[in-house]
Amino acid sequence: MFESDLYDQRHIQNQTSVALTVFAVGRFSFCVPFHPYPRFLDAYLKTFLTSAEQHFMLGLKVTYYVFTDLPEKVPSIELAPNRTLKIEQVEKHSRWQDISMIRMKTISDAIESEIHHHCNYVFCFDVDQEFKGRFGSEALGDSVALLHAWYYNAPNNLYTYDRNPRSKAFMETGDYYYNAAVFGGLLENVKSLTDYCFLNIMEDKLNNVEALWHDESHLNKYFWLNKPSRLLSPEYCWDQFIMEKRDIHIIRLIRAPRNDGGLGPDTYILESSYHLGGDTLSNTYCFCVPLHPYPRYLDAYLKTFLTSAEQHFMLGLKKVPSIELAPNRNLKIIAVEKHSRWQDISMIRMKTISDAIESEIHHHCNYVFCFDVDQEFKGRFGSEALGDSVALLHAWYYNAPNNLYTYDRNPRSKAFMETGDYYYNAAVFGGLLEKVKNLTDYCFLNIMEDKLNNVEALWHDESHLNKYFWINKPSRLLSPEYCWDQVIMEKRDIN
Structure with missing residues (x-):
């Protein structure tokens, strides 16, 4: 543990001043696909600034720079002495990729035109965060980078660097994976970083390329070439979805919980889109595919899913799809009740599959496979499965250490797990009818018991599915090649 007073005294004696930049631009367009939705400004800015007043660089001179497309809506915050807030209007952009690009240029320009008159350090933050503990002068350094909470304990091959050789952010390897939600340092060093990122993003743009994680990919490339002088622990930006944190004793900043700002029941967070369902399309034999009326999932994914299934899934066996069906393959559509919350949809999915096995599927099939609809078959998915x-x-966890598995760690939930052997994906599961019925009954009953106790498991039906397979070991374990995520660029053991 560091001596905070020693750091503070040195910086107070040196009359250190710190700029904090934060962007509150646009709506939830990259998290929530439908309008009208609250803006980042409405949802997060007040909490961010209020918590910063309680924890950020206390005792030092601080200037907040809020960049927004709606300056008149910036909330009024009571500031301590020697702390000021400046509002800078910026152009509105509809794509978050463009916002992340412009952020780098805007910070660089602000350092040159404004910040250098008042401050000698600058820290740059995402707005959807909340300070929870001291974030003080111990974090200052010539060039400051933050270890990403999701990767600091993960093996290097899981780091999501940009692997596209056409991008300026391309990296074959690296030492750490850094989080672009927090970075900082001396003005000249942050300006070098932001200039580097902006220029390389622009060069990619000219070549019709976008780096995998946009400015974060370029930031990782910069810090690979220009090592930071100070490396912040993930306690300086923790994600509460990570339940395993035995080596994180203090949490100083968190990713803020999703704030729907009163969006209402027809709002869906794309981060969890693989669980969405609604007007569930159940079926015979191997497909139980959840669909939702927004965007529509049916319009967006179903045709591709079924068409690719016709090309690759259980060829030669009797099964489901639509479109042009091969001989001995049928499609049945079962109408179900509409639900507005995807958590309820994931619960009802389990009951619907169980009921369908009992009432319909057992007349025609002896195996069943259950899939999420936002998938596409790319190769054989046959009887070997x-x-x-x-x-x-x-796919995200098969190579990760056990302590990164996102089991439900809430003892009040029926999905609670302290440990396990693997982390399973609920996007694909199957087996003999009676086995799948046992699984779906187990998940539904435990979800209902949680619901009675006002508890929701972390990943809902997937959390309960993991608990089931921990207690009842599967007889067949499919490799991640049977449901790969293309965001994972490192796949040397996936042929």
């Missing part, structure tokens, strides 16, 4: 009880290793 059949088994009494079939589970799928999650």
Whole structure:
């Protein structure tokens, strides 16, 4: 543990002054696909600034620079002495990729035109965060980078660097994976970083390329070439979805909980889109595919899913899809009740599959596979995948250490797990009818018990599915090649 007073005294004696930049631009357009929605300014800015007043660089001179397209809506915050707030109007952009690009240029320009008159350090933050503990002068340094909470304990091959050789952010390897939600340092060093990122983003743009994680990919490339002088622990920006935190003793800043700003029941967070469902399309044999009327999921994914299934799934066996069906393959559509919350949809999915097995599927089939609809078959998915009880290793976790598995750690939930052997993906599961019915009944009953106790498991039906497979080991374990996520660029063991 560091001596905070020593850091503070040195910086107070040196009359250190710190600029904090934050952007509150646009709506939830990259998280929530439908309008009208609250702006980042409405949802997060007040909490961010209020919590910064309680924890950020206390005792030092601080100037907040809020960049927004609606300056008149910036909330009024009571500031301590020696702390000021400046509002800078910026152009509105509809794509968050463009906002992340412009952020780098705007910070660079602000350092040159304004910040250098008042401050000698600058810290740059995402707005959807909340300070929870001291974020003080110990974090200052010539060039400051933050270890990403999701990757600091992960093996290097899981780091999501940009692997596209056409991008200026391309990296074959690296030492750490950094989080672009927080970075800082001396003005000249932050200006070098932001100039580098902006120029390389622009060069990519000229070549019709976008780096995988946009400004964060370019920031990682910069810090690979120009090592930071200070490396912040993930306690300086923790994600509460990570339940395993035995080596994180203090949390100083968190990613703020999703604030719907009163969006109402027809709002869906794309981060969890793989769980969405609604007017569920159940079926016979191997497909239980959840669909939702918004964007519509049916319009967006179903045709691709079924068409690709016709090309690759259980060829030669009797099954489901639509479009032009091969001989011995049928499609049945079962109408179900509409639900507005995806958490309820994931619950009802389990009951619907169980009921369908009992009332319909058992007349025609002896195996069933259950899929999320936002997937596309790319290669053979055949009888080698059949088994009494079939589970799928999650592509994001199959190579990760056990302590990163996102089991539900809430003892009040029926999905609670202290440990486990694998982390399974609920986007694909299957087996003999009676085994799948046992699984879906188990998940539904435990979700209902949680619901009675006002508890929701972290990843809802997937959390309960993981608990089931921990207690009832699957007889067949599918490799992540059976449901790969293309965002994961490192796949040397996936052929």
